[in-house]
Amino acid sequence: MAQPTGIHARRAALRLLDAVLRRGETMDIAFAAATKDVRKFEDKALVRAIAGETLRWLTDLDALIDSATKQNLPDDAKPRMVLRLMLAQWLRLDTPPHAVVATGLDLLSGGPRRLAHGVFSTLTKREARLPAVPTLPADVAARWGERGPAIAAGLSTPPALDLTLRDPAETAHWANQLSADSLMPGHLRLPRGANVEKLPGFGEGAWWVQDLAASLPAHLLGPGEGRHALDLCAAPGGKTLQLAAQGWNVTALDISKRRLELLRENLKRTGLKAGIVRADALDWEPKHRFDAILLDAPCTATGTARRHPDVLHRIGARQIEEMAELQAALLERAQGWLKPGGVLVYATCSIEREEGEDQVKAVALEPTPIAASELPQGLAPTDEGSLRTDPGMLADAGGLDGFFVARWRLPG
Structure with a gap:
């Protein structure tokens, strides 16, 4: 019996969802293996859309499923996983219910198939709906506090x-x-x-x-005029390209061979130049000091939840604590690599205070406040002169990622 059109994409979406929720992998890392049987660009895009919308609205999808079952299914039960995908297609991707059933139920067999069919039929007959704004997982809502509702509103649609x-x-x-x-x-x-x-x-x-927010840290270093800049943790290279285009003589350092290859490809495509160093920034020692250092530090990336909704379900206190320790160590080393008069910009694409506001307390440099005139209209620096963005900002213009950015100068 021939399988329905689109079954490969749905099976791949199920593999991707399983990799994120059960194994804690990122969508980006798991995507290649999950889509190994999917050939077309359009079908791969569909896989990402189905899994992404499922993760974006997971709390609300689960609430609908639980409302239509006498006994709650385990979080990792395959019928729940398939129902999540089916409901996301119907309620978020506007797939007709008959098409959802045709491609979804073939992912199950026997009793689980009958169960999923019954639950989905019940919800379609009820004309079930999702709320206007995704409900954040309880631990995320607790961390983000009063900022949570506005951020959640910014997560309603992909960027x-x-x-x-x-x-x-x-x-x-x-x-x-x-x-x-x-x-x-x-x-x-x-x-x-x-x-x-x-x-x-x-x-x-x-x-x-x-992303617009990701472009701001390098922008805040201004014209290079041939001076030397260090881009720490540089790959895949967007900020390196910016610095080179702004006239800086750039040294781009990263530990990842694969990501540095992407940087080399981007430099070749754009015709821009930078020196590339593969090293661990915690062990590396520069041969000279720099006029500017951009530390876009490794982080939990919770600020990218619009495009990577897996962070809503993978990241918890342990990961935040680990990243904060690494960021503090990198900041301590970077401060010692500036020339007198040199400028350090620190950034993370995280919404967590531990990775942003709390990090600046240990920096022994002179703060250089960010001015409103340096930012896109609608954004403003904090009272302390740093920048905090989140997905709830610039909503009328399409939003932006969550970032923290601070800037200092070494006197001299």
Whole structure:
């Protein structure tokens, strides 16, 4: 008997969901193995969309499932996993219920299949709906406190596609070429779903993909004018490209061979130049001091939940504590590598205070407050002169990732 069209994508989405929720893997790491049987770009995009929407609305999907069963299914029970995918397709991706049933139930057999069919039928007959805003997992809501509702609202839909231009002076030109919006010079925003490599300007290296918030730390170092900058934890390289385009003589350091290969490819495509060093920043010693250091530190990446909703379910107190210890160690080393008068920018794509506001207390440098004039309209520095963004900000313009950014100077 022939399998229904689309079954491979649904099976891949189930594998991806299992990798995240049961094994704690990231969506990005698990994606290649999960989609090994999926060939087309469109089908791979569908896999990511199904799994992503399931993770984004998981708490609310589970509440619907529990409302239609006499006894709650275990969290990792296969019928629950399949029902999550089926409901996400119906309620978030507007897949007709008959198509959801045709492609979803084949993931199960016997009693579990009958159970899933019964639950799904019950919910469709009820015309079940999701709330306007995703419900955060209880531990996440507790961590984010009063900021939680606004952040959750920013997680309601996946983000648009943000690009950073090699030459900000060409913003108007490329906005016209790509029918894009712009929130600041050098930035473009397009609707999500585009095949990036087929967009005008990709082949000639006119731009690279980078969330608006992620572009701000390098922007805050300003023009390089040939001076020396160190990009710590640099790969896959968006900030290295920015610094090189701003005229800095860049040393890009990272420990990951695979991610540094991506950086080399991006440098080649854009025609920009940087020195690449593969090393552990906790062991490495520079041969000279730097005029600027950008430390975009490894973190839990909870600020990227719009595009990586797996962080809502993978990250807890243990991971936050581990990352905070690493960030503190990196900050301590980076401070000693500045020339007198040099500037250090620290950033993390995390919403957790332990990885942002709490880290600045131990920095023995002179704070250099961030000014509102350096930021896109609608963003403002904190009273302490740092920058805190989250997915609930700039909502009318499509939002942005959660970041913390602070800047200091070594007197001299």
